[in-house]
Amino acid sequence: MKNFWKRMNHKESPSVYENKDSHLVRSLTTKDFISLGVGTIVSAAIFTLPGIVAANNAGPAVTISFLLAAIVAGLVALAYAEMASAMPFAGSAYSWINVIFGEFWGWVAGWALLAEYFIAVAFVAAGLSANIRGLISPLGINLPTSLSNPITTSGGLIDIVTVIVILLVAWLLSNGISKVAKVENVLVLLKVFAIILFIIVGLTAIHIQNYLPFIPKPHVNPDGTRFGGFGGIYAGVSVIFLSYIGFDSIAANSAEAKNPQKTMPRGIIGSLIVAVVLFVGVSLVLVGMFKYTNYANNAEPVGWALRQSGHEVVATVVQTIASAGMFTALIGMMLAGSRLLYSFGRDGMLPKFLSKLNHKHLPNNALIVLTVIGVIIGSCLSFQFLSQLVSAGTLIAFMFVSLGIYSLRKREGKDIQVPGFKMPFYPVLPALSFLASLSVFWGLDNDAKIYALVWFIIGAIIYFSYGMHHFKEEVK
Template sequence: MRRLFLKEDPNVYQDKDSHLKRVLTVKDFLALGVGTIVSTSIFTLPGVVAASYAGPAVALSFLAAAIVAGLVAFAYAEMSSAMPFAGSAYSWINVIFGEFFGWIAGWALLAEYFIAVAFVASGLSANFRGLMEPLGFELPKYLANAFGTDGGFVDLVAVVVIALIAVLLSRGASSAARVENVLVVLKVIAILIFIFVGATALHKANYIPFVPEHHVNADGSSFGGWQGIYAGVSSIFLSYIGFDSIAANSAEAKNPQKTMPRGILGSLLIAVILFVAVSLVLVGMFHYSSYANNAEPVGWALRQSGHPVIALIVQAVAVVGMFTALIGMMLAGSRLLYSFGRDGMLPKWLGVLNDKKLPNRSLLVLGVVGVLLGALFPFAFLAQLISAGTLIAFMFVSLGIYALRSREGKDIPEPAFKMPFYPVLPAVAFLAALGVFWGLDYDAKVYALIWFILGLIIYFAYGMRHSYLSKRADRSEK
């Protein structure tokens, strides 16, 4: 039992991660964060949530979800400033709560990265094929769909995209950051074009009533009232989880004491403004019921209002946006896998750096697993795990601030940024994340339980026995 509470010495991580090159700046982290957070969801979720749960008040759902994410982001900013280690929540919790709890937090995040890579690649494939079909380019079904889905054998475009991003990242974080910076600027410009063009087609009547009267949908979910806004929050929260991908790369940040808080909080603030603006414009252009079962509400609204060329540009940028999200998730996921190998929790060769000081073995594993997940599992199943796993990690990090404060200025450096309104705000962040988790549907919680049972089996069968921390503790006792 004592082994479960063994805590890693922060100096050990500082030494191990010193081999990674510190090349990323605030600008790089802002692009990485915005690129990961403001992904496909900004072009789809505002319409879907408006039609299904909140009506015109979908902007309030986005705002409420952003507040929860922002509370947790404060905790992430302090943690990454004090402990700029690869692996983010996994490494932090390992230091302040112990190895077992670090594994739980890391295993939760691993679900997010594995599944997000497969999910985003599949979405990118579908949108890319949608753009190409009018030009006469169409793949046969067995090369266009996942195994067992509508005659599919393998989603070839998704496989190629994951391989291309892996090759890009294998050249180093700075090379990926340069590409990410350009793509994010293009994406933000396209979103701003939609906002300004859409603002010329607003109708006041579409905002009334702003919060529709509450009723229960046919599937048992809530629509309207505060209940509908809350239901929308749980669906929307998936959009904001990308900021944790910034923290996973903190070992490669220049001056992390200042870079990490600015990157995390700045990218989230930009994302919130864009999400709320798109939501308000979208429901103002057409009645929210028009977006029911509409897979591309932004493009549809532009075409219906007489702007087909702008709609085409936005759809093309949606594909670009998925590239930026894929870069962010694969960069963060590979660093988390590297951290597991670095500590012996998974096979140690995952924690080996190549001659350019890059964790390309873990990058390869992440890419292969992403391809396999996308080929074998339906995405309605996979998507359920993303928010559930991440929210559990968020709760650990929020509570972790209490354990961190007592050690700051002692064995952990005093960070340049601290979570405000301590000791109240960490508890509020924990309860807010718990509230969003509680609002997830039943299947999400069941899938999360299955994933954690698998994680416990791996920990007790392999991780605990091969952990370098446990081995050092055993040697010290002899």
């Protein structure tokens, strides 16, 4: 038992990951990471969740939910910035926790993040599908219900648009990061333009009475979720939090960063600041245009609000650019997810074929596995159900990283390099980051927490039956 426990807590040497990741090409700059971060964070959620959360949880106070979620994300982002600067390894939290806390705990954090990437790929693709279908509907082009909805939806068989966009992004990524980064930068600029255009035009259609009461009276929805009051705002935070999780996808690619001590903190923090401003602006304008009840079960509220207010041309422009821009989020999530799977294969925690690189030094085997699973999930689960599940795994990893700052500080300048950025107000902020992440996790609905537990049990079985016996095998 003693040796068993010792093995679970064995800490990997940072130099081992430096050597293993040395064959990855360091080609990404600060501009690329900010673009990647904004592209991933400002994704399907900004065009969907403000309306859904306003209708289901917070009313006009959805703006407060976005601000509170941003504060939590900001605290965690500071911890991520220090970790990524000190340990620029592929796999982000998985690799960091392996070094800081030990083998088993690194696996738990990485396994939780893997759930995020699997589900987020399907979630973003489903949101993109809804916007594309909303865009072509006025043209008289309507896909049959069987090809527009997942199999778990009444009359649905497969969301064919979701499948197509996932396969398209996988093909782009299989051709190399530097080429994808150029596409990403252009699409991000277009997407930010579309969001600003919506805010400017939407301001002309605001009706003050739609903000009243700003915080509706609390009650319990038929499905058991809370609406109105602080409870509704809190419930909204837990749903909305997934909007900000894209910054962790930046960290997953830190092994491919130029001068990571500077580029990683700037990319993580810079992209989050831009995202917060855009999210708050969209949510504030959206609930002012129409009564929040109009957005119930509406997967494309931004386009709908513009069309209903008489701005059909602007709606078409915004949704066209937004749909193209959503590819940036899919690129970020699939890029990060494939690098995490590569890291598992690199360490022998999952079969080694996941870490095999092609002639371009790209882990395309890992990309293929991620693509197949993303397609399956996107074909089976609805958009709103996926929105709750994304946050659960991410928050578990965030709690590990927040607490990991305490152990990291003791080793900086020794076996771990001194980072170019340090989390301020140490030791207070790491504790606040952990508690804030825990509170958001606690606010998730019971289904999300149950599925997180089931995912953890599956991960533990894989670790004890396979990963523990193969960890640290050389990957050639």
